[in-house]
Amino acid sequence: MxxxxxxxxxxxxxxxxxxxxxxxxxxxxxxxxxxxxxxxxxxxxxxxxxxxxxxxxxxxxxxxxxxxxxxxxxxxxxxxxxxxxxxxxxxxxxxxxxxxxxxxxxxxxxxxxxxxxxxxxxxxxxxxxDDGVIVGQSGPGDLTGRAVRWDTDGTVRELSLPPGTVSAAAHAINGAGVIVGESTSKKSDDSDFPDPDGHAVRWNTNGTATILRTLGGAHATAQDINDSGVTVGSAQHSDGTVRAVRWTADGTPTDLGLLPGDVKSRAYAINDAGVIVGESITADEELHAVLWHPDGTMIELNGTAADTSPSQ
Structure with a gap:
């Protein structure tokens, strides 16, 4: 949709x-x-x-x-x-x-x-x-604040910050209560990541925060997690390029690639079957809606299959 x-x-x-x-x-x-x-x-x-x-x-x-x-x-x-x-x-x-x-x-x-x-x-x-537990962020007017969860009774609880970070946002929670999002070290107007030192974070059910690996660069953000513990989002390579990424339950990242001719991609959601949706973006910031099958095959959402080697 x-x-x-x-x-x-x-x-x-x-x-x-x-x-x-x-x-x-x-x-x-x-x-x-x-x-x-x-x-x-x-x-x-x-x-x-x-x-x-x-x-x-x-x-x-x-x-x-x-x-x-x-x-x-x-x-x-x-x-x-x-x-x-x-x-x-x-x-x-x-x-x-x-x-x-x-x-x-x-x-x-x-x-x-x-x-x-x-x-x-x-x-x-x-x-x-599906249990009704909600996650998000609470803070000052610019919403650079703290990652939080609302229990089913409405109680709001602050999530722990990884060491060295000053703010965080919780983006998704799965059926087991594992939460993913992003933590930041300082504010920035960066167009791809809200903070030049932003980290993709997974909060485990015991409340501990784990920073997920990038693709070799400095930034990453986690957007969604399914009930198998597979997380999706975006991360930087060492050359600064941004790619949609899938992290396995043990935290191993995989570059999901992008459409031919495009320069960056992002993943926003994953279902329990492992199907991922996101976008692939041109140098002129033209957005293309895309879907990744569990085997890594990418489809632009006009019904066209695409060759999406991560090396592109």
């Missing part, structure tokens, strides 16, 4: 069934742009729409393709980040005062403010597992 640019120049939500050509999804009346951003194991989707008045309105699509709006915290911006098999979605929503808080959207579209850690100003939720 995702979005595609139509002939009118607007973004429209689309679904790629099993890597086949894109199927358009219904956009709500009055929307200018819209996109599907997450899909769960039952085929429900969630995403956003932009209208003249609201830049980002949270949406849900049923398995039958019916679209409905979800509630907000009163502000003009909301972003859905994940949805579990029960149809419970998480993300962030702006309040009437303009701050952003992590939220949980229930199956009926109602919203719960998850709050922040201690006296923090803002928070966001990035992931939820």
């Amino acid at each position: 995702g979005s595609a640019i139509a002939t009118d120049g607007a973004l429209h939500p689309v679904l790629w069934p099993d890597g086949a050509p894109a199927v358009p999804l219904t956009a709500p009346a009055g929307s200018i742009d819209s996109a599907a951003q997450v899909i769960n194991d039952t085929g429900e989707l969630a995403g956003m729409a932009a209208t003249e008045e609201i830049p980002s309105l949270p949406l849900r699509w049923s398995v039958a393709g019916e679209v409905s709006e979800m509630k907000t915290l009163g502000g003009a911006f909301s972003l859905v980040q994940d949805m579990n098999a029960s149809g419970v979605a998480v993300g962030t929503s702006a309040t009437e005062q303009g701050t952003t808080h992590a939220v949980r959207w229930h199956t009926d579209g109602s919203v719960t403010d998850l709050g922040t850690l201690r006296t923090d100003e803002s928070s966001t939720a990035f992931g939820i597992n």
Whole structure:
């Protein structure tokens, strides 16, 4: 799922069934742009729409393709980040005062403010597992803060920082409670990684934080983990090039490659079958949605198979 640019120049939500050509999804009346951003194991989707008045309105699509709006915290911006098999979605929503808080959207579209850690100003939720445990980040207004998890009773807990780092974000949690994300040593405006010393991190069920290996360079970030413990994200080679990467449960990284002619790639999600989705990017920052099969074969999501040797 995702979005595609139509002939009118607007973004429209689309679904790629099993890597086949894109199927358009219904956009709500009055929307200018819209996109599907997450899909769960039952085929429900969630995403956003932009209208003249609201830049980002949270949406849900049923398995039958019916679209409905979800509630907000009163502000003009909301972003859905994940949805579990029960149809419970998480993300962030702006309040009437303009701050952003992590939220949980229930199956009926109602919203719960998850709050922040201690006296923090803002928070966001990035992931939820099928048990309803949520992970994300809490911190000051710029969201350079602490990785956190919200238990099913709503209690928010801070995750440990790896030595030498000052902030972190938890991006995903699997069924066993293993969490992945990123820790940072300082802020940066780097376009590929939020910190020149950013590390991909796995938080084990005992709470310890393990830094995952890069591809030889300085940076890495982990975006998702499946129930087998396989993690995906992106990492640098020693020459500075950025590649989508898959880490095995023991932390061994594999470069997933990129489309011919492109210069970098990123992986964003993996399911329990080992299928990975992400993007391959040209030197002009043109994005191509891609899918990697468990054997490493890459498909551009227009149905075309591609030769994706990591040496390209």
